[in-house]
Amino acid sequence: MPNAFCIFVLCISVVIDLHTHTTASDGRDDPEALVGLASNAGLRVIAVTDHDTVAGVARAARAGALAGIEVVPGIEITAVDDRRDVHVLGYFIDASCDALHAFLSAQRRDRIRRVRDMADRLTQLGFAIDIDEALHRAGRDATRSIGRPVLARALVAAGHARDTQDAFARFIGSGCPAFVPRSGAPPAEVIALIRRAGGVASLAHPGKTACDDRLPALVAAGLAALEVRHPDHPPSIEAKYSALARQLGLAITAGSDYHGTNEHGSPTLGHVTMSEEEFELLQRRRPGVSG
């Protein structure tokens, strides 16, 4: 009875998206709205992985409990390697870990410093924006993580850029005239911190980050997984990192990197998913879990 079997499998299949952003960082949907969208999309498990903040996790978890959706406490920490950003995802983290909190607070303060430095450069270039107003608009809450999208929106509001993509392409993208490189912790330190908070570290969108030569060192530092499937990974890149994960004995993760509908070409929530088996293998990588 293949048809009945297929229906049975469909009913029990768990749709999992382990890469999403909320208004706690640069996502457009607040945690409750995100969970509502996840429910509509038929997702059963999501991870909230905001940039350098866990402020959205508890709210999403509460909404998830009501909606029957498991919310994995997550994070996407920006590490720096040779002046380049390396995004490290952390899953199953203890969001109340003091060391994690201290680290993330410093990261967020430095984000504000960097955005202000870039605003100074824009002024020098003749494209001034009102950075105080832009930061005020973004919210005064210190648990909120701000970044270049705040500048992009201010550039659009001031009439200096057509849209946020244009702002990144002409002013604040890597190598552009107002770009200021980040300073911060190396990936190995970030991986150690995620483990200290009880979490599992996965290298986000390695196809975009392109730091393959660093992988053995990151694995030695405790990296447990690679984000093999991501909207920016074409099939050939997916196949490459799938093979690399196998070779290095790593688990794999996948997710849509959802920032909000239509947000910088962001795909739909749940567009990129992982299987229950893959999720189970990831959970086994939690520090202290054997087998």
Ligand code: AMP
């Ligand atoms: P930051 O963390 O301050 O370096 O800002 C990086 C964030 O800006 C990313 O997480 C994206 O959400 C967003 N971003 C990066 N590139 C672009 C782009 N070309 N257009 C619009 N948003 C972008």
Ligand code: ZN
């Ligand atoms: Zn983002």
Ligand code: FE
């Ligand atoms: Fe990222």
Ligand code: FE
């Ligand atoms: Fe992301």
